[in-house]
Every structure is written in C-alpha cells, then in structure tokens.
Amino acid sequence: MIKLQATLTLLLFLPATHSFTTIKPPHRPSFTPTLQSLKMTATVPPTKTATLSSKTVAVAPKLGQRWRKSTKQVATLGPASSSKEMIEKLFLAGADVFRLNFSHGSQEQKKELLDIIREVEEKYSHPISVLGDLQGPKLRVGEFSSPEGEMLKPNQTFRFDLDAAKGDSKRVQLPHPEIIAASEIGHTLLLDDGKLRMTVIDKGEGWLDCRVEVAGRIKDRKGVNTPDSVLEISPLTAKDRSDLEYMLGIGVDWVALSFVQRPADIVEINALIDEKLPEGMFRPAVMAKIEKPSCFIDDSLDEIVAICDGIMVARGDLGVECNPEDVPILQKLIIDTCREHGKPVVVATQMLESMIESPTPTRAEASDVATAIYDGADAIMLSAESAAGDYPEESVAMQQRIINRVEGDKHYHSYLAQFDPSSDPSTTDAIISAAKHTAQTIDAKAIVSFTVSGSTSLKLSKNRPRVPILAISPFRETARQLSLSWGVYPDLPKVGSYGLHTVDEEQMFDAESPLEE
DSSP: BBHHHSSSSOEEEEEESOOGOOOOOOOOOSOOOOOTTOOOOOOOOOOTTTOOOOOSSSGGGGGGGGGGSSSSEOOOOSGOOOHHHHHHHHHHHHEEEEEETTTSSSSHHHHHHHHHHHHHHHHHHOOOOOEEEEOOOOBBBOBBTTOOEEOOOOOEEEEEEOOSSOBBBSSEEOOHHHHHOOOOTEEEEEETTEEEEEEEEEEEEEEEEEEEEEEEEETOOEEEOOTTTTOSOOOOOOOHHHHHHHHHHTSSSSSEEOOOOOOOHHHHHHHHHHHOOOOOOOOOEEEEEOGGGGGSSSHHHHHHHHSSSEEEEEEEHHHHHHHHHHHHHHHHHHHHHHHHHHHOOESSSSGGGGGGOOOSOHHHHHHHHHHHHHHTTTTTEEHHHTTTSOOOHHHHHHHHHHHHHHHHHHTHHHHHSSOOOOOOOOHHHHHHHHHHHHHHHHHEEEEEOOOSHHHHHHHHTTTOOOOEEEEEESOHHHHHHTSTTTTEOOOSSSSSOOOOOOOHHHHHHHHHSSOOO
16 A cells, blocks of 8 residues: 555655756656556655756746746736737746736637747746636716716715716716615715715715715716725626636636625635536636725635635725725735735735836835735736836836845845744644755755645745745646745646546545545
8 A cells, every 4th residue: 555645745855956957857647547647756866967858947048037036926918918929028037927807808819818828838838827807896987968077176065876867066877776875974985096085974765965075077987986885796797707707618727806895705706616617627716806995894804815715915996995004004914814824915006017118117116016025925916017018028027136136135034934824733734844944954955745736835835935845736727826826836747637636635644544545
C-alpha cells in the first residue's frame, strides 16, 4: 500500500545551491487517471547539469522576473489591449491574471480574448488566469426635459418618484422602487459618482423628498448610490445571468460578482453556478467585489469572505459610498480578514490612474500601490490603465517594478509577519507551519506543493513563507486559479484537465485514515 497522504502532499525543499532551471517537470499521463495514475513520488534533487523541457517557465528568459515577485498582477483587457501582440506583451511585462470586463463589449469579443490568452499560455507553458467581471445592477435616474439637465441649488428640495415623465428643476424619475422602499428620513443619496449629495427629509408611497446638501448639475441617466440602505435587490441582473452562463461555457477561471451587499448574494451566485455549469466543465472560483458599506455591518464581511473564494477591494464605488478617509482603513480590514481566512484578495481601482495618459505615474500613485503590497494583498489590479490607456505595457511593467522594489525592502516580511493568521488544529496546518519554518531555517530555494484542488497551496500562501511556493497539480484549471495567489507559482500540466474532482485534500493529511491506493 502506498499512502496518498505521503505521495500527493509532499513538500520538497531545494537547497539554495540548486537553481529553478534544474527542476524537471513531473511526468503526467495523457489519460483519465485512477488514483494510481495520480501518484507522485519523490525523486533525488536534480543536478545542475540536468536538462529541462524547452517550454518551461524556468528557461523562458523574459519570464525570469516572475520568480522574484510574490504579489500578483491583474490587467484588464480592452480596446488598447485586445490584440495578441499586446496581450503577449502584458503577460511578459508581468500580468498573471487577465480581467474581462463584461460591462463593455459583446460576449463574442470576450471569447476571442480568452482564446488569445490560451494561445499565449500554451506558447510559454505558463498558466494564466482569466477573471470574468459581471456588471451588476446599475441604479440611475430618469431623463430631463432639458438636454443639459438641471442645476440644483444648495438647500433646495428635490423629489424622486416613479413617474416616467421627464424631469425638471423640482423632480425626476427614479425607476427603482427598491431604493424608495429602503430609504429612511435622514439617509443620504449620492448622484453622479458622489458629485451631488442629498438627504432624505420626507417620503411617501412611491416618492422621496430630499434636501440638496452638495449642489451641482444633474443630467440624464446619472448613477445613484445609497450608502445608508441595504436594497432588496439581486446582485444579478438579466444581463449578468446571461453573461454568467456564457462564462461557464467558455471556461473562465474566476467570476467576480458586483454589488455584493450581504452573504446571501454569494449563496445566490453559487447556486446559479451549480445549476448552469455545463457537464464536464471545471467550476470557476467566485470573487466578491466589496464596494458597499453594508458589507461591514456586524459580521457580514467575515461571513462573505468565508463563503467565497476570493475578494476584490473595489475602491471605486467603495470610495463613493464611504468617506475618503475611511477607505484606507477599510482596505486594511478587508486584506486582514482575507488573510485570516486564507482567501486571495485583489486591490483595485485608480492604482496608476495617471498612466492612462502619462508614461509614468505620480509619486502618490506609486505609494498607493506600495501600500497595498506592504498590507499583504495577493494581487493589485489595473483597469483603464491597461484596457484603454495610452501606455498599457508600461503600466504593467511599472506595477512589477514597484512590487520588486517593495518586496526587496528588508522591512517587507517583518510587516507581513506582524499579522499572524490563526491555524486550524489539524495535521494539514501543522505540516504547512513546519514547512514554512524549515524552509527558512535551511535557506531552501522553494517549497513544492502537490495539490489537486489548490487548498494545500492556498494554506501555504496564507502563511506568507519567504520562499516561492511551486504548485504542482494535475488540473490546468487549478493551476490557473492559483495564479492569483500570493507567492504561488503553479506549473502548467502538459495535458488537459483530467475531469477528476473527487479527492478531498484534507483526507490526504488525515493520519488516522489516510487515502490508500
């Protein structure tokens, strides 16, 4: 009997005298495996003269920088980065994950981009993750009689109602009865990304009267934010449901859910994925975008993080609905909560905003990116900088420069160590904790983690070891999903997914009754 407890969760330490260029990829069968075919055994560390496949990440010169960074990079694709040439440049500049924003463009365009990403992935034999981002509900006012809209004055009363008639200086349609129902006297309404601020002073059946606190011009179809209200509305619109089903069919690795207000929203999308996932397709991981103040009520944030697979700090809407001085504190809270749960967290929005039009960022932007890295974020994201800017490649390269500089700071790991996430009283966590400390003691080159679902590598990442985590999995989809996690460098299987998803990695560590072949 060969215990899979030993063969599938082996942690291999390479002394510092060994180079990554000496790692020989394990053989992978090209057929649907039995437990025996999934068996992986330890080998003697290879010598410096050992040869390596010509398509591994270790021997691709332009990819060498990846071994130097632990924080990952997410780049949004768009008009400025839709060609194969540019996508390849962004990958070589440091992008680990590509975001497909389903708020813009057609579904067919997203499929074309995904196909290009897979071609680049195959060319460099390096897993690349694809994040599909759902648009979510868009709450907007109706239209005005005047094409220029209306200029509202301070302290005037302005009404929102359900009447479809065009608006004037005293009222406008608000075609969202759930906002009217949830708003109470004293609640705040924000319009046009916070440029206008109003306070509810009276309400009735189908209407709200508000006092204008911050005046300005209000125009057709401007957005409405409700920082004080939890709306009885699904985060999934009809468009989102169609886009989600399309994502499941083309095989994205991550799905980002917008407009998350409460844990029930994650339960809803998980149920929909289970219902709509085509037979034989790998289940994507779910990422919750934290952009509503309601996520911080009571234990909501902790519960949301616990039941999803990852988190995005969506600082755009979060910055509109929360006070500016609160956003940095909330960012740190979200990152710490994710680290406690061992879930990857992405910091997004306006990280290098000026690089949309400038080849270099402002010093404040560089400091903002550095702060997210020091805080321990798994990944940092570019939006318009890489999707529609004049310098997409330079933006990704600048992110990597900042990552390398911060992670090279002697204080970086001491800052990370100040937050010590709790461990479960399990054999798994005991082995992983020992691996981290042993790797540091013997000055290991890397920790190698054999993983099926990715959970072992995620637990290693949670502990933020000082050496890279090389994740070996029989599933391409697992390797791709792990591309988002801090310090994890997944190996791309040379064959497709085996379609086997029944092995529980916790069982592999069960000393009382380990899995046996």
